[in-house]
Amino acid sequence: MTNSAPVNAQRANPADGVHDRLKRARVASRALATANGDVKNRALEALAVQVVDATARILAANATDLENGERAGLAAGLLDRLRLDESRVSALASAVREIAALTDPVGQTLRGSRLPNGVKIDQVRVPFGVVGAIYEARPNVTIDIAALALKSGNAVVLRGGTAAENTNRELVRVIRDALTSAGLPEDAVQTVDDFGREGATQLMQARGLVDVLVPRGSASLIQAVVTESRVPVIETGAGVVHIYLDESARLDWATEIVHNAKVQRPSVCNAVETVLVHRDAAERLLPSVLDRLAASGVTIHADEAVAALFPGTVPAVDEDWATEHMSLDISVRVVDDLDEALDHIRRYSTGHTESILTEDVAAAERFLAEVDSAVVMVNASTRFTDGGEFGFGAEVGISTQKLHARGPMGVTELTSTKWTVRGTGQVRA
Amino acid sequence: MTNSAPVNAQRANPADGVHDRLKRARVASRALATANGDVKNRALEALAVQVVDATARILAANATDLENGERAGLAAGLLDRLRLDESRVSALASAVREIAALTDPVGQTLRGSRLPNGVKIDQVRVPFGVVGAIYEARPNVTIDIAALALKSGNAVVLRGGTAAENTNRELVRVIRDALTSAGLPEDAVQTVDDFGREGATQLMQARGLVDVLVPRGSASLIQAVVTESRVPVIETGAGVVHIYLDESARLDWATEIVHNAKVQRPSVCNAVETVLVHRDAAERLLPSVLDRLAASGVTIHADEAVAALFPGTVPAVDEDWATEHMSLDISVRVVDDLDEALDHIRRYSTGHTESILTEDVAAAERFLAEVDSAVVMVNASTRFTDGGEFGFGAEVGISTQKLHARGPMGVTELTSTKWTVRGTGQVRA
Structure with a gap:
């Protein structure tokens, strides 16, 4: 069972639970939220380099997942989505570099005015804080979502499909190393894969610790998350x-x-x-x-x-x-x-x-x-209908709900806003 | 028990349930969504006039609520929020006129571009569709939310506090008459007050029929809605x-x-x-x-x-x-x-x-x-921190969540967006 040891166990208390990881993600999110664009891009560039350096390790883990999947009788289409090879790993690196090249949405001012009493108000983009992702066994989503979250200044907690557990563990290890090498807290990227279904369940209950949940995958997965989650969900996908x-x-x-x-x-x-x-x-x-x-x-x-x-x-x-x-x-x-x-x-x-x-x-x-x-x-x-075609660069998904984001979502849609108010002693009349 | 007869019963099947009202609101929402600003303002102006014309009827209903409230031992503060008088009714009319004077958010273009292949894309503001409101016994909220929803092209389903049931019934009657007089469907404003708690429960379960739910009131009311609702919620309010x-x-x-x-x-x-x-x-x-x-x-x-x-x-x-x-x-x-x-x-x-x-x-x-x-x-x-102070005009509430809207919310925050795409035969390469 060495393959199913939790990735975080190498650096943290192996007895910790989902809740502890979420709390560590929350603490780490504060450093991410105030990190400059340069620092975030340095971490992304490190990730692009290190994921290729780790190709052998990643492919070995992927081979284990593929064997397990074949033994479990996974459909050919699912096995194909699960499969990595050298060129697919190198495509992961390219995707990360594309995300690094996007405009940083954090800190953009959307609206602003000076009130009649001289108080200055501005609405600025800020990260959500902690983004949760629940998705199926596609290793590329692990890299994609982590890179998009990092670019938009968010910590992220990942729950990928069990069938990709070994591959995802190696990928998360690479991502956390890349964060460390850029001086950012590795706890900003967490996985709860090793908790199985319980990881997903707790993620959906973690109101207050997770700010928004993005399910990616089949209609039934999305429906399950929308129905069960107490955390606000951005619903993506199904298209009749x-x-x-x-x-x-x-x-x-x-x-x-x-x-x-x-x-x-x-x-x-x-x-x-x-x-x-x-x-x-x-x-x-x-x-x-x-x-x-x-x-x-x-x-x-x-x-x-x-x-x-x-x-x-x-x-x-x-x-x-x-x-x-x-x-x-x-x-x-x-x-x-x-x-x-x-x-x-x-x-x-x-x-x-x-x-x-x-x-x-x-x-x-x-x-x-x-x-x-x-x-x-x-x-x-x-x-x-596609983030790339619309000119957003990499895509988080396509929202079919009306709240917050609708249609193709880029990194901008992984942000919230806050109002800053600067006065010189004003009080309300 | 004449006082608790459903308001909609005068015009529709008295045997109908919450679900039927929501479906009628959904149908009516289509007319609201495509109504011109002039038409919506005509309905609001009619409402401002007719609410004052109906003062005697409204105050009589309010007197019943106040009697019931006193008998039930409602706290003085709650009774005060419940109480209407001539000057408060006239303040309701002023509030409606202020809302009518706001800029219509519907149809505004937020972003747009021409893709390299000549396809033109635009992100435009559209109403949510059907907005649900759950609030406590404050008659002014009934008028406020209905007017804000109407201005932003939404149908609205109201669940006010039971203590204001009689007052709200009269107010909803006035609102529906105002819609009719402007040629808009009266079903665009519905109440489920006559279903008691069951009305609120069904509203919170009505995913697909209600697009967004806005709870207004005490921290415990908001918490209950956030926890129970399957419909996306915009969380407003509590401030430590x-x-x-x-x-x-x-x-x-x-x-x-x-x-x-x-x-x-x-x-x-x-x-x-x-x-x-x-x-x-x-x-x-x-x-x-x-x-x-x-x-x-x-x-x-x-x-x-x-x-x-x-x-x-x-x-x-x-x-x-x-x-x-x-x-x-x-x-x-x-x-x-x-x-x-x-x-x-x-x-x-x-x-x-x-x-x-x-x-x-x-x-x-x-x-x-x-x-x-x-x-x-x-x-x-x-x-x-106030929509009026920020220059938004009337305020829907102050959002303390990070999704969709954060801080003071005006009519704009009661809208979603859609992308329109205009081509001349383009296909994806």
Whole structure:
């Protein structure tokens, strides 16, 4: 069982619990919050160097996780996400350097004014303090979230999937060494992986010790965290994404955008899952749109009206409309008009991304105004909902909630604000 | 029992439950979200007129609540908050007109850019959708929250204190009539008062139907909502507020600021509760500072060092440091230096407001950087933490959490954002 010894045990009391680690993270967060950008970047650069230096150690730990995973019968897709190799480790280093290159959000002034009595007020960006992350067995998330938290001046407590426990332990060790080498407290990055599910549970109960929790992974993981957590959560992810082909949609745009939105990377949250098409345009658009999809191996789950226009579909069942396929499957339905499309979207959308393809300005503006999603598009592929595409650099995730952050989140979204007030003896009249 | 008939029963199915009302609020929220500022202001102006027109009816209902409250033995302070009279009703109308005069936050563009491929992205303010409010028996909050929600394009579901049930029913009737007269759906304002505690419970469970919950009232009410709610909460309020008199604090400023922060309005959350004073300045500052407080009838809960310098104090006990007195009581302690003051604040602050009085720039900057509160001040009265003083107009409350909003909240803080994306056929490479 040497593999499951807690990483922190090397430097701290091995008998400590989740609570003690959270308290140490809280103390360390104070140094992070007031660290200059240069110091934080020095730690990130050290991390980029040291993660590559530690490749052999990391890959050995990863091999253990992969063996355990194969023995436990993990699906091939999960094993692939878990697997590291030399080029993937070097990609981790590049990701860290990209994060280091971002603008430091801490200390930015958002608003400010001088009150009539001479008091000066300013709203400035500050770190949250301690960020918690609960995610599945993807070692790259360990590095990503830690680097994003560090860049934004936060301490972070990580709970990764058990299947990546050995890999994560080595990665956290490298991160903590990098913090030390830059003169920052290693306790700013903690893992609670060695506590198993209990680690996640305690993280979700740690109101007051953890300022915000970011779940990353499957819809069911996110749902579990949202339901159980007493700590404020930023909900990321699940996307039952729609494209509506309006009566006036251009055939070439419809064909290429739907194909791109489904086929370019079907396993991600901004891939389209359902296409709705205006009844009066179905015959004009669907043969070309569906032909292009079918040629790429997409299975078309069609309602009756669609099936009548295009051969080789499978019948759509009710649950298709609520399904995030994340695969080469797409649900296609004919609607009477924009109203029916909006109704359908209101009912089934997860509030991630929806796009209308149209040449009618009034329809476009109505769609933009009435669809209540994080990102609403006209004549563009839903795959553009992405922090990188939006120019934010590295992405924390895509928020589908309305509080604090909505849509692609960068380091800025890992900050809060405080008001500073500077007076010269003023009292309230 | 005619007094406890549900207000909505006059127009809707009297057998409906909380869930049905929330669903009706959700449907109505769509009309609110896309309503122009002119229309919303017309509804607010109608409300200002009609609330005064309905004075007799409102005061009759209020008299019933006051009778019930007296019979139930409500404290004098609570009865006073519950009591309306002609001038208080007219103040409600003025408050509504002030809210109408605010800038409409909906539709403001926060950020925007054109991506290299020509796609235009914009982050725009949108209403949350449905806001829930849980508060104690203060009729003015009913009008205030409804008007703030309406101005920011939100539907609102209200759960006021049972002690104000009759008054609130009349007020909600007036609000709904005002919405109708402006052509907006009356269902945009709902009350669940007639369901008693069950109304509050269901409101807190209504994830997906209610977008954000704003509790207003005592620390225990807020704590209960924060703990129980499955809906995202904006935590407002409780303030164990500190003023630290540094070694170099000016005597005149210290005397006037501490007095103002405690005495001007002791019952509010931005009133000071604890004064910390640097050991080397205690003898110079305390006699004048405490004399001025004592002359206004303030009871001084003093540690031993303070008691040795000033007669007539009562001994501070441990729980004083964690107490929001909200009365003419103040806790006073001598600390060795700024570090000890920061330690004390870290331990006992509720993250609302803290102020340092000093002439030392380094001490001031350290205090501003290291105190982790919504508002951190130098040489000013803590009473300035207020939406009105900050120039926001009417105030939703003062957020002491770090997510979404921190510090005084105006109508802007009752909005979320969405990204609009306008393309001309672009797909992701």
